[in-house]
Amino acid sequence: AQSVTQPDIHITVSEGASLELRCNYSYGATPYLFWYVQSPGQGLQLLLKYFSGDTLVQGIKGFEAEFKRSQSSFNLRKPSVHWSDAAEYFCAVATSGAGSYQLTFGKGTKLSVIP
């Protein structure tokens, strides 16, 4: 069965510092991979997705992620964090099926930003 591991439950960084959030997945076939962000009490917003092609994916809000098949990883990065980036981040892998797919989520990483 597919699974997603986000090893860091909570990360704190200073504003302006770089950020890397880790994600490892387990899935037999070529994965569809996603990063979502959630502010408190809100739904999830898509940051970026990887379906195929270039393994370095650019997303919204200055985020990027790199798919590394050999490491089964899809880490999220940002060169300079802003205070508004404080939120919870979820990595997800899609299991393909006829017509649509289901997402399996990691447990999330909460990001705090120190001014």
Add this chain to the structure above:
Amino acid sequence: DGGITQSPKYLFRKEGQNVTLSCEQNLNHDAMYWYRQDPGQGLRLIYYSQIVNDFQKGDIAEGYSVSREKKESFPLTVTSAQKNPTAFYLCASTLDRDQPQHFGDGTRLSIL
């Protein structure tokens, strides 16, 4: 603007009571999903529907029921058989398997 509307934002359930959470989308998406979110647990799939009048159980369907009578609507009923219903419930939809899922703003269900 197109999107997914979940209502109500907050809902309270008494013991032994069924409650229904609404999810409406005007994105013309075929597939719709219900997830449950508990603190520190990520999101877990309850039910999903690929087309009208068809739906499948997800990982934690026990104590829940759904219907899909219209393409735009996918209501979730939390029955009295669900013994631990307190959670944040999220509805999502997608056009097809090559598109990401879009999420509503959620409904928080609590027990009185």
